[in-house]
Amino acid sequence: MFFPILRRKKLHGILLDQPEEGNERCKTCGGVCCNSFAAIELTWEEYERLQSLGAHRLQLSLYGPHRLEIDYGCEFLAQGRCSIYEQRPDVCRRFTCRD
Ligand code: SF4
Numbered sequence: 690m691f692f693p694i695l696r697r698k699k700l701h702g703i704l705l706d707q708p709e710e711g712n713e714r715c716k717t718c719g720g721v722c723c724n725s726f727a728a729i730e731l732t733w734e735e736y737e738r739l740q741s742l743g744a745h746r747l748q749l750s751l752y753g754p755h756r757l758e759i760d761y762g763c764e765f766l767a768q769g770r771c772s773i774y775e776q777r778p779d780v781c782r783r784f785t786c787r788d
């Protein structure tokens with residue numbers, strides 16, 4: 690199971706078993722969770738997908754999960770919305786905040 694790595698401020702949330710589509714709060718919050726963690730963990734397939742989309746802040750790991758650094762804001766966040774929404778990683782699909 691993948692977890693975002695919390696660094697900047699406390700944002701309480703959980704990873705759902707299944708993606709939650711159509712969360713009304715997410716449409717207006719401006720992507721707080723995309724600014725609140727140091728990194729998100731990626732599968733190899735996700736790593737390759739984000740690389741093909743031009744990601745600059747990828748971390749390849751030989752032993753652990755690969756990562757996309759999102760410290761101080763994910764590079765794919767544009768005007769408060771995810772610019773790769775249809776291709777975002779699984780952890781982004783399953784995270785929901787509780788604040
Ligand atoms: S999960 Fe919470 S913080 Fe993230 S976009 Fe939705 S409402 Fe905003």
Ligand code: SF4
Nearest residue numbers: 723763765766771781
């Ligand atoms: S990929 Fe999209 S949903 Fe995931 S952290 Fe970046 S902007 Fe947010």
